[in-house]
Amino acid sequence: MSAVDSILAEQSRRTQRRVLLVVLLGVGALASVLLDLVSGPSGLPLEQVLGALTGAGDVPKAAEVIVWQVRLPVAVMALLVGAALSLSGAEMQTVLDNPLAEPFTLGISASAALGAGVAIVLGLAIPGIPALWSVSANAFVFALLALGLLQLASALRGGGSEVVILLGIAVNFTAAALLALVQFVASPDALQQLVFWTMGSLVNARWEGIAVLALVLALCLPFSLAASWRLTALRLGSDQAQGFGLDVAHLRRWTLVRVSLLAAASVSMVGVIGFVGLAGPHIARMAVGEDHRFLLPASLFTGALLMSLASVASKLLVPGILLPVGIVTSLVGLPVFFALVLRREAR
Amino acid sequence: MSLDIRDLTVARGPRKVIDGLSLPPFAVGEFAVIAGPNAAGKSTLLRAIAGLLPSTGEIALEGQALHALPRAEQAKLVGFMPQSLESRSALTVLDSLMVAMNAGGGLAGRALRGPAAGRHALEVLERFGLADLALRPMAALSGGQRQAVGLAQAMIRDPKLLLLDEPTSALDLARQFHLLSEARKLAREGRIVIAVLHDLALAAQWADRVVLLEGGALRAAGAPGEVLTPQSLSQVYGIDARVERCSEGRVMVMVDGLSQP
Numbered sequence: 363m364s365a366v367d368s369i370l371a372e373q374s375r376r377t378q379r380r381v382l383l384v385v386l387l388g389v390g391a392l393a394s395v396l397l398d399l400v401s402g403p404s405g406l407p408l409e410q411v412l413g414a415l416t417g418a419g420d421v422p423k424a425a426e427v428i429v430w431q432v433r434l435p436v437a438v439m440a441l442l443v444g445a446a447l448s449l450s451g452a453e454m455q456t457v458l459d460n461p462l463a464e465p466f467t468l469g470i471s472a473s474a475a476l477g478a479g480v481a482i483v484l485g486l487a488i489p490g491i492p493a494l495w496s497v498s499a500n501a502f503v504f505a506l507l508a509l510g511l512l513q514l515a516s517a518l519r520g521g522g523s524e525v526v527i528l529l530g531i532a533v534n535f536t537a538a539a540l541l542a543l544v545q546f547v548a549s550p551d552a553l554q555q556l557v558f559w560t561m562g563s564l565v566n567a568r569w570e571g572i573a574v575l576a577l578v579l580a581l582c583l584p585f586s587l588a589a590s591w592r593l594t595a596l597r598l599g600s601d602q603a604q605g606f607g608l609d610v611a612h613l614r615r616w617t618l619v620r621v622s623l624l625a626a627a628s629v630s631m632v633g634v635i636g637f638v639g640l641a642g643p644h645i646a647r648m649a650v651g652e653d654h655r656f657l658l659p660a661s662l663f664t665g666a667l668l669m670s671l672a673s674v675a676s677k678l679l680v681p682g683i684l685l686p687v688g689i690v691t692s693l694v695g696l697p698v699f700f701a702l703v704l705r706r707e708a709r
Numbered sequence: 710m711s712l713d714i715r716d717l718t719v720a721r722g723p724r725k726v727i728d729g730l731s732l733p734p735f736a737v738g739e740f741a742v743i744a745g746p747n748a749a750g751k752s753t754l755l756r757a758i759a760g761l762l763p764s765t766g767e768i769a770l771e772g773q774a775l776h777a778l779p780r781a782e783q784a785k786l787v788g789f790m791p792q793s794l795e796s797r798s799a800l801t802v803l804d805s806l807m808v809a810m811n812a813g814g815g816l817a818g819r820a821l822r823g824p825a826a827g828r829h830a831l832e833v834l835e836r837f838g839l840a841d842l843a844l845r846p847m848a849a850l851s852g853g854q855r856q857a858v859g860l861a862q863a864m865i866r867d868p869k870l871l872l873l874d875e876p877t878s879a880l881d882l883a884r885q886f887h888l889l890s891e892a893r894k895l896a897r898e899g900r901i902v903i904a905v906l907h908d909l910a911l912a913a914q915w916a917d918r919v920v921l922l923e924g925g926a927l928r929a930a931g932a933p934g935e936v937l938t939p940q941s942l943s944q945v946y947g948i949d950a951r952v953e954r955c956s957e958g959r960v961m962v963m964v965d966g967l968s969q970p
Contacts, residue, residue: 365840366828366831366832366835366840369803369827369831369840369843369844370824370827370828370831372844373803373827373843373844374824374827591808591811591812592812594800594804594808594812595808595809595812597798597800598798598800598805598808598809598847598862599791601761601789601791602791602809602859602862603812604760604761605759605761605784605787605788605789605790605791605862605863606784606808606809606812606813606862607780607781607783607784607785607812607813608780608812608813609780647799651799651800651804652798652799652800652804653800653804
């Protein structure tokens, strides 16, 4: 076998390994959803859960209600939020060329929290939106306002990645300051509700919200995957990418639109969830490398897996108490993340 | 085929780095070197030709305004090798060439997917003596290796116009020789090759034509022996230099000191 053939053989072995890893992560994400479904205060055995899901076999009515109305919305929401946050984190780290970028770097979650605060504390909501959805709708609109501000400013200033990051930090602190002001004038009840919201929680997951998030994800994902070669090219430097025939500014702009939609939709449904958008892509990158044809799906599945496991942990960590999942992702996830970073440095 | 540059103006911020520059046409088969002191606008000119900087005026390849073409078309015609390459990427050298082939949306791409694309990439790497590095991550390469890979990336689409921005800045003597002789060979095969070089000795040794810039304006253009004279070097660089004639009409530049003001 010639040198060329052996290199090509090795390259295709690597490709096969990456495909396999992506598939494994996908299977892992689905398995973790099942784990999420069987865990909870009322112990349901796996057969009953599966029976309730498929409608097959003799399943008690109570089990059916628990699965369909309590656990499944939480599990599916966790899956979608994890997937959306991780995908947006992966794309963001690439277009901003910053490994620490995640949906929150651009101030999107802080703005969403401010929107939620305005709805919860001041009772200001978008007219025509049912009261049940006023908090989410406000959070979504505020998150998109932050995006609009960033896009406008970076278009006026020429749109380098530093400009976007610095503006994102400014937006982040502005929203945090305004949120503090809102909290200061809040009644004790409203304050508690707001604090709970900013910790991120899946318990309020509803099918309508899941449908909205699934729709946003379904809209963004094809464009993300179609851009995977171009996003990989950015890893070689924007000069190089431009030399390869890419319109880098255009790519960056549209990627940030996708990222912001995904992050805004996720955050508005479940509140502030840290760490998943940062760690999901990092773990995926360690598994499959920087080729975005594999990295994007791997990030999607890793985020879903992490979020499902966090959902399980939020039920089991303190028996009898359901922790806000945002706290769990930070408490459980960050040590894992530290370990991964340190191990990588040591290599 | 020729590259024509007329009345070119390139601004960086409010400052016009190049203002109304016209150059004698670059001909196919020719290895041209752009030389000049720091801040002469050498890299700016090269990047403007590559379409990496906005410019006004005319940059025409074979009479066709280059930057009026869609970006993907430009990428087929023009290969650009930047001075420094991204170093943190975990992508392998072979991956980087696959990206160079596919990212611009097509070209060689459409027909060359899968193993055929990999084979083509490896042929290009072999030509530049880089096949051993194919599976090495970009981040693990030395500066010189990375620069050599930059040339392979620029050549993967087989462009008609090849632009090299200080291609030898990180190379040792043997690799300098290899790269510049390759560059000249690539020109002889039917391309226009333009390099920015700081080293006048290299420019004198390898270039078919030297374009000497100062302050964004043309000072001289022509064969190395005509352009690199003690007078022009004193005027443009402020140095006292000897220019010795060698065999094959080549010249050698030796700097003796700074010229008196």
